[in-house]
Amino acid sequence: MSDGIKSLNPLERAFQGAKAVAAGLATTLKHAARPEITINYPEVRPEIPAAFRGLPGLPPTREGKTWCISCNACARVCPPQCIYITSHKGDDKKLVLDDFVVDANLCIMCGLCEEVCPAPADATKTDYPGVAIQLTHLYEFSGYTHEDLVFHLPQLEQIGAEFNRNTSRDLPGKPGTLRYAEKEVK
Amino acid sequence: MSGLNMIEVRTEEMVLNMGPHHPSTHGVLRLVLTLDGEIIRSCSPVIGYLHRGMEKLAENRTFVQYPGIIDRYEYLTAMFTGVLYSMSAEKIAGIEVPEKAVWMRMIMMELNRIASHLFWLGTYMLDLGANGLLFYALREREMILNLFEEVCGARLLYSYACVGGVRFPNSPTFEKHCREFLKLFPDRIKDYEAIVTDNPVFLERVDGVGVFDRQACLDYGVSGPPLRSVGVKKDLRKDNPSLFYDQVAFDVPIGTRGDTLDRYLLRIEEMRQSVRIIEQCLDRMPAEGAYKAKVPAVIKVPPGEVYFALESPRGELGAYMVTNNADKCYRLKLRCPSYNHTQFLPVAIVGQKVSDVMAIFGSLDVILPEVDR
Amino acid sequence: MNALLDAFFGIPPFWLGAIGSVLVIFLVVLPAVIVMVLWERKFLGMLTQRPGPNRVGGRFGLLQTVADALKLLTKEDFTPKDADHKLFFIAPVLFMAPTFLVYAVIPFGHFGGKDYAPAIIADLRTGVFFLAAVFSIHTVAILMAGWASNNKYSLMGGIRGVAQAISYELPLVFSFLGVVLLTGSMSTVDMVRAQDGWFYNWFCFAQPVAFLIYLICAVAEVNRVPFDIPEAESELVSGFNTEYSGMRFAMFFLAEYASLLAVSALAATVFLGGWNAPFPTPAAIAASTVGMFVWSVAWFTLKVAVLITVAIWVRGTLPRLRADQLMNFAWKALVPLVLINIFATGLLGLWGRPAVAAGMWLAIALFWAYGAARTPRFHERRRRVAF
Numbered sequence: 001m002s003d004g005i006k007s008l009n010p011l012e013r014a015f016q017g018a019k020a021v022a023a024g025l026a027t028t029l030k031h032a033a034r035p036e037i038t039i040n041y042p043e044v045r046p047e048i049p050a051a052f053r054g055l056p057g058l059p060p061t062r063e064g065k066t067w068c069i070s071c072n073a074c075a076r077v078c079p080p081q082c083i084y085i086t087s088h089k090g091d092d093k094k095l096v097l098d099d100f101v102v103d104a105n106l107c108i109m110c111g112l113c114e115e116v117c118p119a120p121a122d123a124t125k126t127d128y129p130g131v132a133i134q135l136t137h138l139y140e141f142s143g144y145t146h147e148d149l150v151f152h153l154p155q156l157e158q159i160g161a162e163f164n165r166n167t168s169r170d171l172p173g174k175p176g177t178l179r180y181a182e183k184e185v186k
Numbered sequence: 187m188s189g190l191n192m193i194e195v196r197t198e199e200m201v202l203n204m205g206p207h208h209p210s211t212h213g214v215l216r217l218v219l220t221l222d223g224e225i226i227r228s229c230s231p232v233i234g235y236l237h238r239g240m241e242k243l244a245e246n247r248t249f250v251q252y253p254g255i256i257d258r259y260e261y262l263t264a265m266f267t268g269v270l271y272s273m274s275a276e277k278i279a280g281i282e283v284p285e286k287a288v289w290m291r292m293i294m295m296e297l298n299r300i301a302s303h304l305f306w307l308g309t310y311m312l313d314l315g316a317n318g319l320l321f322y323a324l325r326e327r328e329m330i331l332n333l334f335e336e337v338c339g340a341r342l343l344y345s346y347a348c349v350g351g352v353r354f355p356n357s358p359t360f361e362k363h364c365r366e367f368l369k370l371f372p373d374r375i376k377d378y379e380a381i382v383t384d385n386p387v388f389l390e391r392v393d394g395v396g397v398f399d400r401q402a403c404l405d406y407g408v409s410g411p412p413l414r415s416v417g418v419k420k421d422l423r424k425d426n427p428s429l430f431y432d433q434v435a436f437d438v439p440i441g442t443r444g445d446t447l448d449r450y451l452l453r454i455e456e457m458r459q460s461v462r463i464i465e466q467c468l469d470r471m472p473a474e475g476a477y478k479a480k481v482p483a484v485i486k487v488p489p490g491e492v493y494f495a496l497e498s499p500r501g502e503l504g505a506y507m508v509t510n511n512a513d514k515c516y517r518l519k520l521r522c523p524s525y526n527h528t529q530f531l532p533v534a535i536v537g538q539k540v541s542d543v544m545a546i547f548g549s550l551d552v553i554l555p556e557v558d559r
Numbered sequence: 560m561n562a563l564l565d566a567f568f569g570i571p572p573f574w575l576g577a578i579g580s581v582l583v584i585f586l587v588v589l590p591a592v593i594v595m596v597l598w599e600r601k602f603l604g605m606l607t608q609r610p611g612p613n614r615v616g617g618r619f620g621l622l623q624t625v626a627d628a629l630k631l632l633t634k635e636d637f638t639p640k641d642a643d644h645k646l647f648f649i650a651p652v653l654f655m656a657p658t659f660l661v662y663a664v665i666p667f668g669h670f671g672g673k674d675y676a677p678a679i680i681a682d683l684r685t686g687v688f689f690l691a692a693v694f695s696i697h698t699v700a701i702l703m704a705g706w707a708s709n710n711k712y713s714l715m716g717g718i719r720g721v722a723q724a725i726s727y728e729l730p731l732v733f734s735f736l737g738v739v740l741l742t743g744s745m746s747t748v749d750m751v752r753a754q755d756g757w758f759y760n761w762f763c764f765a766q767p768v769a770f771l772i773y774l775i776c777a778v779a780e781v782n783r784v785p786f787d788i789p790e791a792e793s794e795l796v797s798g799f800n801t802e803y804s805g806m807r808f809a810m811f812f813l814a815e816y817a818s819l820l821a822v823s824a825l826a827a828t829v830f831l832g833g834w835n836a837p838f839p840t841p842a843a844i845a846a847s848t849v850g851m852f853v854w855s856v857a858w859f860t861l862k863v864a865v866l867i868t869v870a871i872w873v874r875g876t877l878p879r880l881r882a883d884q885l886m887n888f889a890w891k892a893l894v895p896l897v898l899i900n901i902f903a904t905g906l907l908g909l910w911g912r913p914a915v916a917a918g919m920w921l922a923i924a925l926f927w928a929y930g931a932a933r934t935p936r937f938h939e940r941r942r943r944v945a946f
Contacts, residue, residue, distance in 0.1 A: 023380045024380060109340070111345070317607075
């Protein structure tokens with residue numbers, strides 16, 4: 001097969017080298033004329049597609065309670081085992097949810113909890129239909145200690161309401177520019 | 187000339203430690219090099235800094251839980267690892283995956299191949315000193331990650347494949363965006379080539395550098411682009427086609443001289459071929475179809491064992507799974523290409539100059555999570 | 560200028576030079592370096608479709624370098640154990656000093672008047688010779704820094720840096736010799752005066768090969784990509800300045816950018832016409848001293864800015880040369896080329912400057928024709944992959 005540039009004489013190599021360097025420089029300079037593609041977070045937020053998997057939340061019904069029936073299916077299926085559910089048996093032999101804990105330090109946001117959850121969130125009784133535990137569009141959570149990132153039931157209900165994937169178009173901050181190929185200015 | 191005292195000049199070999207913290211070792215790899223001036227006399231890689239017990243973890247997580255974890259095994263090619271695990275279990279259990287899911291798996295895998303090669307290109311150029319190219323490569327990779335985000339909701343760790351099919355249906359705009367990307371990508375490859383491929387500075391550093399010995403490659407189990415660069419026609423997509431690779435037309439580039447330039451050219455060409463494959467998959471994928479076979483909620487796989495391998499961007503990615511009629515596998519052994527390449531590294535660089543180490547090591551495309559599991 | 564300012568201040572020339580040099584450094588070079596660092600990051604961002612610094616000091620990040628300098632000032636200043644303390648201390652100073660010495664012979668503009676009094680600190684009659692001497696000093700500083708750090712990586716960086724510096728000094732100085740032959744004087748002011756009038760008088764058109772060689776060697780002397788082996792080789796962490804922190808590192812950093820400014824200013828002076836506009840000065844401006852000063856300094860600054868931008872542009876594109884390839888290139892390609900250039904200039908100069916220019920461009924045209932004619936052969940032999 002071909003031997004490459006080493007088989008050319010020095011003059012040819014100098015010429016091809018100079019030409020290639022010039023082509024490279026021209027390509028780089030072409031890019032200087034293009035608009036910048038950086039999204040200036042946090043003033044501008046990226047546009048999140050509907051399927052985005054963020055932290056799980058427990059969106060509430062209109063009475064303010066969650067749909068969760070304490071079946072423990074999500075706790076069993078969670079790969080890092082970050083869900084802890086405590087409940088007690090109520091008077092009518094049904095389980096009453098005491099506390100629902102998601103350890104955001106461990107959560108890998110895989111969505112298995114959402115897949116196995118059997119409790120259907122009835123669309124007539126809530127603004128957030130779906131299942132009891134749903135992956136929301138929350139991707140900004142931080143804390144100073146590990147305990148700050150262990151979310152309990154009230155926080156999960158708030159997350160489920162605020163960042164629910166059906167209503168998350170109202171997130172704070174200016175909407176970002178669409179980054180897909182169709183909108184990119186060449 | 188007799189009568190003159192010849193002073194014996196004694197030179198010592200210097201031990202240089204390219205430690206785990208290093209901008210160019212692509213992860214936490216420690217290379218203990220013994221140098222004689224600029225020539226390397228010996229090299230011992232020290233690995234294990236990123237060991238996370240993935241194989242042991244597989245024995246304690248069910249077939250439903252583990253695909254979310256195996257992404258982390260090789261995070262630049264998470265689609266491949268997910269499909270690898272799922273297909274191993276499916277082969278033992280005899281689960282048939284619906285057609286649409288297979289096409290989607292293929293499309294995602296090839297997109298992931300392009301993304302991985304782009305990442306390799308950007309970081310390799312960074313090692314060699316051309317800082318601008320990193321951002322161009324990552325810009326295209328961002329487009330691919332956006333495509334993934336549309337479908338799976340995640341950009342790096344997808345947990346997309348599951349036993350029985352794929353977990354997420356297509357978004358309605360996926361095909362449109364994917365075709366747009368495929369249309370503009372070949373021009374972008376031309377851009378990269380304009381900056382790099384004929385550049386005399388680049389060619390000086392990679393042409394004729396790090397020629398691999400063909401027999402040594404075969405002895406050490408090198409696979410993927412490094413093996414193809416020495417002229418061995420071995421690609422699992424052609425030799426042992428899984429999914430629908432035998433139904434799409436594509437070429438596998440082979441190198442001629444076995445040096446670093448060949449490996450670079452191979453990977454660029456593989457990106458183009460992946461574009462071809464994805465276009466054909468998009469054309470042939472049925473519009474309607476199930477995404478997942480009907481599998482029970484708790485998947486119990488009958489006793490059996492299988493070795494299943496895929497052609498990942500780095501080489502032959504394999505899993506040897508032994509099952510025991512439980513909902514978890516009994517033993518999962520992961521065969522990773524980077525492990526063999528790291529073992530091959532001393533053979534590749536002994537006798538070369540220190541300044542070439544980065545060029546050669548970069549062209550092997552080793553990533554440490556794979557090596558350490 | 561001395562006569563002029565004598566009339567105004569009555570200060571003896573020696574002190575004028577001393578004060579003037581300090582003022583130039585503090586009022587011109589330091590702000591220029593601050594702007595340069597920011598412009599480099601901004602322009603590199605533009606080349607890669609990124610914003611560059613855009614948070615500190617408003618949308619354009621104007622105070623970014625100031626913030627960087629403050630950060631470096633407040634860092635812990637330590638000396639590594641077992642390092643050679645004296646050398647470790649002296650190295651940054653020795654690296655900085657020659658850089659500022661170069662500014663002594665660069666004319667920034669002129670004050671008009673009948674004899675075109677130049678705005679220069681010291682109009683030495685042996686300006687170019689002085690430059691050649693000064694350029695060699697920072698080589699010692701690199702070696703000092705590498706040795707004194709007690710660190711194998713630094714030592715390797717220092718040794719490579721020295722090898723690179725001495726390899727590229729020779730073509731650097733020799734590229735000036737063509738211009739010296741054409742003007743008959745080693746003074747930089749004479750060189751600028753010889754480029755008066757229209758832009759085709761500029762020496763970059765009479766000596767294109769020397770200009771290109773000078774640019775390459777200048778980038779190499781300043782340790783910038785593609786020649787930054789001593790510094791940012793990915794295996795050497797940071798080369799000879801690995802162990803320096805805080806203000807000491809700031810001095811290396813500052814001196815590198817000040818060097819880049821200095822060699823760009825030299826290129827603008829010797830090859831691009833210095834303070835001259837591409838067209839003859841309009842009479843209205845030529846009449847007033849202030850107008851002339853502003854005009855000439857503005858054109859000079861523009862040329863220096865363009866050259867710096869070109870250096871940044873090259874940095875964003877080309878990969879790094881390996882140490883031995885770098886030296887091969889210097890000794891086997893640049894030195895013969897620059898010697899041929901001097902010979903040709905001397906020969907053709909017998910018939911005057913236009914003959915030199917014509918000869919040079921003819922040679923380039925022939926080279927281009929030869930290369931273009933042999934391109935099909937290159938395309939045949941180019942490496943491709945098999946299938």
